[in-house]
Amino acid sequence: MILEAVKADITKIDYVDAIVNAANESLLGGGGVDGxxxxxxxxxxLEECRTLHGCPTGEAKITKGYDLPVGYVIHTVGPIxxxxxxxxxxxxxxxxxxxxxxxxxxxxxxxxxxxxxxGVYGYPVEKAAKTAVSTVxxxxxxxxxxxxxxxxxxxxxxxxxxYQAEIDLQKGTI
Ligand code: APR
Numbered sequence: 767m768i769l770e771a772v773k774a775d776i777t778k779i780d781y782v783d784a785i786v787n788a789a790n791e792s793l794l795g796g797g798g799v800d801g802x803x804x805x806x807x808x809x810x811x812l813e814e815c816r817t818l819h820g821c822p823t824g825e826a827k828i829t830k831g832y833d834l835p836v837g838y839v840i841h842t843v844g845p846i847x848x849x850x851x852x853x854x855x856x857x858x859x860x861x862x863x864x865x866x867x868x869x870x871x872x873x874x875x876x877x878x879x880x881x882x883x884x885g886v887y888g889y890p891v892e893k894a895a896k897t898a899v900s901t902v903x904x905x906x907x908x909x910x911x912x913x914x915x916x917x918x919x920x921x922x923x924x925x926x927x928x929y930q931a932e933i934d935l936q937k938g939t940i
Pocket of ligand 1: 774775776777788789790795796797798799800801802803844880881882883884885886887888919920921922925
């Protein structure tokens with residue numbers, strides 16, 4: 767499993783099978799990456815999202831990508847950070863696991879994630895990166911040979927540094 771962190775606007779990435787959207791439980795759009803994904807995909811994305819009737823925190827659902835350069839969007843709903851004793855770590859981990867499960871079930875080999883929950887939802891980015899990378903590596907050990915490449919599209923330097931540091935640490939590449 768190749769893990770990479772890049773500085774990028776996830777809506778511009780065109781070299782993966784699916785991008786993941788950091789949505790809210792309504793799946794009807796919002797700000798941040800959710801707003802960017804819906805703006806770039808166009809109104810047909812919202813039309814399809816309406817048919818999904820929401821998504822509980824920690825779970826994921828897939829739609830087409832429409833006007834996005836990628837074919838599919840996996841919408842997942844991260845936990846809101848409440849200090850760390852409200853099951854946030856497990857819920858964030860299940861966002862990554864469930865998104866990768868959908869990708870693997872569809873035979874996708876590459877997925878790009880944003881830094882789920884670390885914006886509006888306030889999850890500390892270093893803690894989120896640790897959970898994100900360990901969950902992806904755990905998935906790779908349990909479902910070998912499915913998804914081959916995971917990218918984190920980081921919107922700022924601090925987020926990029928956090929994910930790069932966790933990848934180096936957990937992949938033992940330092
Ligand atoms: N590409 C990549 N990353 C982005 C982009 C983009 N175009 N826009 C924002 N980000 C980054 C943010 O800088 C942050 O690092 O995505 C990360 C997640 O931030 P949010 O988008 O605020 O997502 P989250 O913290 O999970 O909060 C979700 O915000 O937008 C609403 O509808 C959404 O209610 C939901 C909540």
